[in-house]
Amino acid sequence: MRKRVGTAAVLAALLTLVPSAGVVTGQAGMKQSIGKGEGALSIIAWAGYVERGETDKNYDWVTAFEKQTGCKVSVKTAATSDEMVALMNEGGFDLVTASGDASNRLISGKRVQEVNTKLVTSWKNVDPRLQNAPWHTVNGKHYGVPYQWGPNVLMYNTNVFKTPPKSWDVVFTEQTLPDGKSNKGRVQAYDGPIYVADAALYLMSHKPEVGIKDPYALDRKQFDAALNLLRQQRKIVQRYWHDAFIQVDDFINEGVVASSSWPFQVNLLQSKKQPIASTIPAEGATGWADTTMLHAESRHPNCAYMWLEHSISPKLQGDLAAWFGSVPAVPAGCKNNALLGPEGCETNGFKNFDKIKYWKTPVANCGGGRECVPYYEWVTNYIAVIGGR
Amino acid sequence: MTATLSARTVGSPAGLSRRLSTYLYRRPTLALVLLLTPPLLYLGVIYLGSLAALLVQSFFSLDGFTGQVVRKLTLATYRDLLTRANLDIIMRTTVMAAVVTVTAAILAFPVSFYMARYAAPRTKAFLYLAVLLPLWSSYLVRVYSWKLILAKEGILNWSVTRLGLEDALQWLLGLPGIGGPSLSVSLLGMFLVYVYVWLPYMILPIEAALERVPESYLEASGDLGARPQQTFRRVILPLVFPGVVAGSIFTFSLTLGDFIVPYALGNSALFIGQAVLAHQGTAGNIPLAAAFTVVPMLIMAVYLAAAKRLGAFDAL
Numbered sequence: 001m002r003k004r005v006g007t008a009a010v011l012a013a014l015l016t017l018v019p020s021a022g023v024v025t026g027q028a029g030m031k032q033s034i035g036k037g038e039g040a041l042s043i044i045a046w047a048g049y050v051e052r053g054e055t056d057k058n059y060d061w062v063t064a065f066e067k068q069t070g071c072k073v074s075v076k077t078a079a080t081s082d083e084m085v086a087l088m089n090e091g092g093f094d095l096v097t098a099s100g101d102a103s104n105r106l107i108s109g110k111r112v113q114e115v116n117t118k119l120v121t122s123w124k125n126v127d128p129r130l131q132n133a134p135w136h137t138v139n140g141k142h143y144g145v146p147y148q149w150g151p152n153v154l155m156y157n158t159n160v161f162k163t164p165p166k167s168w169d170v171v172f173t174e175q176t177l178p179d180g181k182s183n184k185g186r187v188q189a190y191d192g193p194i195y196v197a198d199a200a201l202y203l204m205s206h207k208p209e210v211g212i213k214d215p216y217a218l219d220r221k222q223f224d225a226a227l228n229l230l231r232q233q234r235k236i237v238q239r240y241w242h243d244a245f246i247q248v249d250d251f252i253n254e255g256v257v258a259s260s261s262w263p264f265q266v267n268l269l270q271s272k273k274q275p276i277a278s279t280i281p282a283e284g285a286t287g288w289a290d291t292t293m294l295h296a297e298s299r300h301p302n303c304a305y306m307w308l309e310h311s312i313s314p315k316l317q318g319d320l321a322a323w324f325g326s327v328p329a330v331p332a333g334c335k336n337n338a339l340l341g342p343e344g345c346e347t348n349g350f351k352n353f354d355k356i357k358y359w360k361t362p363v364a365n366c367g368g369g370r371e372c373v374p375y376y377e378w379v380t381n382y383i384a385v386i387g388g389r
Numbered sequence: 390m391t392a393t394l395s396a397r398t399v400g401s402p403a404g405l406s407r408r409l410s411t412y413l414y415r416r417p418t419l420a421l422v423l424l425l426t427p428p429l430l431y432l433g434v435i436y437l438g439s440l441a442a443l444l445v446q447s448f449f450s451l452d453g454f455t456g457q458v459v460r461k462l463t464l465a466t467y468r469d470l471l472t473r474a475n476l477d478i479i480m481r482t483t484v485m486a487a488v489v490t491v492t493a494a495i496l497a498f499p500v501s502f503y504m505a506r507y508a509a510p511r512t513k514a515f516l517y518l519a520v521l522l523p524l525w526s527s528y529l530v531r532v533y534s535w536k537l538i539l540a541k542e543g544i545l546n547w548s549v550t551r552l553g554l555e556d557a558l559q560w561l562l563g564l565p566g567i568g569g570p571s572l573s574v575s576l577l578g579m580f581l582v583y584v585y586v587w588l589p590y591m592i593l594p595i596e597a598a599l600e601r602v603p604e605s606y607l608e609a610s611g612d613l614g615a616r617p618q619q620t621f622r623r624v625i626l627p628l629v630f631p632g633v634v635a636g637s638i639f640t641f642s643l644t645l646g647d648f649i650v651p652y653a654l655g656n657s658a659l660f661i662g663q664a665v666l667a668h669q670g671t672a673g674n675i676p677l678a679a680a681f682t683v684v685p686m687l688i689m690a691v692y693l694a695a696a697k698r699l700g701a702f703d704a705l
Contacts, residue, residue, distance in 0.1 A: 089457055109457055185570025191657060238570045240657040253540040254571060376451070383667075384474030387481075387658045 071303035100135035188259035191240035263325025287356035447679035505599035598632025
């Protein structure tokens with residue numbers, strides 16, 4: 001008797017699972033006209049990307065939009081690109097501010113739909129350097145509207161470095177810093193598999209014989225060289241950062257003096273009067289260029305298109321750049337913005353566009369008949385490196 | 390309308406319920422089935438069902454590029470689980486849980502012993518309060534305040550330097566494996582915090598077990614010529630052992646599953662709880678997260694079986 005009940009329970013549990021197997025994907029064709037707003041809009045965004053004046057009332061680009069369109073905006077913040085992809089796979093969202101290491105995965109996973117740029121009237125104002133960027137344009141089709149971009153800067157303590165460090169060396173190899181003490185235990189690295197590309201970028205300058213041309217397309221030999229560098233780095237890294245606020249705390253309380261970081265943390269630390277500055281060293285830097293993408297099964301496409309148009313208005317772009325320490329996707333956003341100031345775009349890296357290798361998803365088939373190491377191997381191997389393997 | 394309603398509620402249900410109770414009284418099996426079905430359904434569908442769902446998920450796999458789950462039964466996920474990096478994570482977590490448990494037991498025993506046998510009622514009430522008090526504040530707040538206490542610029546480091554003991558601390562932090570640049574980013578600091586947060590869960594069951602040891606047993610043992618040490622080893626310890634095991638189940642399983650402490654402290658090397666969170670929440674790799682969750686379940690099963698063999702549950 002008892003045994004039979006047990007079997008029945010397991011069977012019942014199995015039966016409830018199976019029907020959910022087939023997931024409906026895709027939607028036919030892109031939108032041709034914008035209708036009336038549906039009254040709601042949900043966006044997956046990086047922290048600080050969609051502000052409604054709750055942290056600082058000067059930074060608010062949601063309230064006016066809601067009033068004007070009647071679309072009530074709800075924001076789900078995500079901490080990493082992988083999390084964004086996971087949330088989009090779960091569904092129930094309209095838009096996502098995806099970086100290049102997520103966007104192509106979303107496109108090939110059919111989680112996002114083509115955007116009709118004719119319906120986004122300000123599309124022509126988008127920085128021409130971004131309009132056809134490969135992280136949102138596939139086979140001539142646009143899968144989103146550029147939002148913001150920026151570099152992963154080298155953040156450092158100005159009490160230790162009287163002059164800006166010229167090389168990423170200070171976070172990759174053990175050495176004596178200008179203050180006479182070793183860098184061991186005083187530097188950090190980014191806690192995301194995409195950081196392998198930072199190591200690859202460093203090797204492009206320092207070990208040309210490895211032959212890396214693109215830090216996101218590494219064959220087995222190049223990938224192993226990057227991992228070796230990262231293993232060496234593990235010995236001097238105090239901790240890998242993933243939470244911007246914990247990194248800020250570590251620079252204040254834990255004696256960390258140099259790390260790969262975002263302008264966001266630099267601005268935050270400077271606002272706390274800490275001796276902090278940032279630079280882009282000679283090797284160049286990796287960076288992110290984010291695109292607002294539309295979910296394939298969006299339930300509020302009209303509101304979504306209204307937001308896409310709103311998202312590239314110069315005022316929003318300038319305010320956001322000032323808030324996040326990023327660079328506007330619309331150059332007009334750099335001008336006449338009180339929050340950003342006249343030099344804001346310059347400070348955040350507007351002229352560094354060509355120095356930056358933008359995050360994109362590493363794929364197995366990387367063109368030219370080469371076989372590259374795919375992203376999921378970056379994930380498992382980076383976890384191993386952090387664990388000391 | 391009201392009249393008919395009230396007539397019904399007063400009249401027939403009384404007769405009905407009497408007839409029903411008579412009917413059920415004559416058929417005890419049916420009564421039992423009716424009483425047991427709802428809780429069993431709950432246990433079977435919601436409780437075991439979710440476990441079964443978890444188990445099934447762990448036999449699915451993930452498309453590495455699109456990040457979507459492939460719903461086809463395969464052992465590939467378990468093959469991924471058994472890579473060296475993941476075995477490191479499992480090993481690291483298990484060793485930490487074991488060390489934390491042993492330390493907590495060693496620290497908790499004298500405290501419990503004092504509470505159960507020597508403390509005056511007032512002192513005892515105070516000690517109870519002192520043990521329970523930290524549990525009333527948020528666990529997150531306590532962990533983050535420990536991060537500040539253990540920081541390089543934190544109060545502990547400051548006091549140690551004031552006492553002229555920084556060489557000792559540096560030596561401790563220089564130890565391979567458990568050391569690090571500062572206490573808050575070393576396994577040592579993590580261990581301190583774990584012992585702190587789980588200690589009450591060890592003290593309370595040991596104390597309860599000690600209270601149940603009759604005073605007369607100890608007197609009898611003494612009368613029969615046993616030295617205090619012998620009494621402790623041959624009388625007290627065997628009687629209190631179930632309490633120690635109960636406490637150890639708490640501290641061990643709580644450490645196995647925790648992900649907050651290694652998120653805030655330690656050197657970024659992952660623990661099982663974090664790996665589950667990272668694979669499930671962040672990477673969307675639900676199959677691997679499910680496979681990872683099976684690991685602590687297996688470890689706990691082995692642990693409980695070993696405890697049973699040692700006679701921990703004989704008194705139940």
